[in-house]
Amino acid sequence: MKKKVLLMGKSGSGKTSMRSIIFANYIARDTRRLGATIDVEHSHVRFLGNLVLNLWDCGGQDTFMENYFTSQRDNIFRNVEVLIYVFDVESRELEKDMHYYQSCLEAILQNSPDAKVFCLVHKMDLVQEDQRDLAWSSIVYQLIPNVQQLESNLRNFAQIIEADEVLLFERATFLVISHYQCKEQRDAHRFEKISNIIKQFKLSCSKLAASFQSMEVRNSNFAAFIDVFTSNTYVMVIMSDPSIPSAATLINIRNARKHFEKLERVDGPKHSLHMRMR
């Protein structure tokens, strides 16, 4: 399944930087070396196995923008699933920015009326990584085809194994694509923080030519398990009941794997969950 994602906005607002960080494993420092995007840069990102994001990173200089609304209008604005418009919070030309945004909306309305539109406000010099990941998680969440089903299955799984919280991450980008929690947690930004921590760790591992497989973190209050889940996802399970041994949780995760694998194949038949109890 292919979904076209338009990335538009003022020149220098950080579109290419963001795309590189989220999908190409750049770290913030790397993006400072990026050159200006000439016209449109196309890239294909494989997400969750059967979903391909067709990213159109559109250069924001005046000459290009004017072109998009005139000679390239149909080519650019047709068949769009998601439009992401990036604003630079420090822009001195708000009127011009608004004018372009409006033209974009008009063009989208004409050519892809069902497209979803997201606005991101970006601050170039402050690298707010948490915010960025949260934003992109929400965007990508909208693109996943069977997200409802994923969530209900995750809920079932968590309840059966008595986990406090379960997170599902996309394998390459480590964006949180689904989660379940049984009670309110203190830190609302924990997902982004965890995504970031694991991503950094993964990068460090790759520098040693090692690949990240799994992690178990324990103290007197909780145990957290991060492991490869399906071919396209990682799972994180938080257990606060100290009487449940690690082995049991790990076995449960292993059994759940097969079920979730089948879910990922969109046309696969529904199966019920079989879990081993302690």
Added chain:
Amino acid sequence: MGSNSRIECIFFSEFHPTLGPKITYQVPEEYISRELFDTVQVYIITKPELQNKLITVTAMEKKLIGCPVCIEHKKYSRNALLFNLGFVCDARAKTCALEPIVKKLSGYLTTLELESGFISNEESKQKLVPIMSTLLEELNAKGECTLPIDESNTIHVKLIDQRKDPLIVQEYDVPVFTECKDEFFRSQWDLTTQQILAYIDGFRHIQKISAEADVELNLVRIAVQNLLYYGVVTLVSIFQYSNVYCTTPKVQNLIDNKSVQEECLLYVTKPGQKRASLRDVFQLYCGLSPGTTVRDLCSRYAQQLHRVDERKLIQFGLMKGFIRRLQKYPVKATRGDRSRPPQLYTGCHSYDEICCKTGMSYRELDERLENDPNIIVCWK
């Protein structure tokens, strides 16, 4: 400078960090329309894959030749400087000769920028306008231009005429100098050419030159081909009294063109004799026809040949295209019976070629073929 590669406009285009690709300067002003630029801009300020390559794009009856340059450095906004200095010509113009100049200019500008920030500095960038004006004027007028840029840099560009590829030189071809041999500067040429020069007399063919000058056959061919390319020599065929020639329509030039007449009479007159008359010479040329050998001509026109060297006559006629040689091409008419060497008797190989390749003389070949009922000889 032919009107073929006239430059209509020289432009300097840049990538501006917020405006995007634009034309910063063009001479004459306003030549490239907004519409034209919008159509082709993606080939003027290009994506990385097309950078630093010569690109010619034709649109709206115009041809734009440019070389997009990208200089990467973190000192530039967006980490790179992108620009393109190009020429605009009519879409039908022949622009091959301009291409090396565009490439050279892009190299000059790159060096200037790397050495002294010539382009990124707003003040020095303005000097491009008079530079572009001078280039436009002088390239169109003289085909070359020398321009000092600053105390340490000067631009030199010149249009090199594209010549046609020369013919392949065969072993049985005879090179003859088109200009006076004495005006030839030996020292400017390579060693092989210098070695064979003495043997180029308008009568020796390539194979003979190779043997007498003791230079390998292929080297002689290449050296002569080189001289042919520059128009220093032209090729004629081997002279033999048994050769047959006929006139071409160009023989009329001898009557119409006074300077060709002068040149001809000077060339064909026997040394020590009074100058030959045009009447005699013209009669001799017209006496050449299919079926008439040079030997026949000599016996028929003995009087006219009193003051004329027949070899020089033939040579001049060939060089100027007044006459052409009629060659004999043997063709094997029936299949089956093999006579040696069979593969040469296809109608595509002349007597000259066969003799050269096999070492037979004309007479030997003639005798052999006349006795073979399966071979037909065509004159072409």
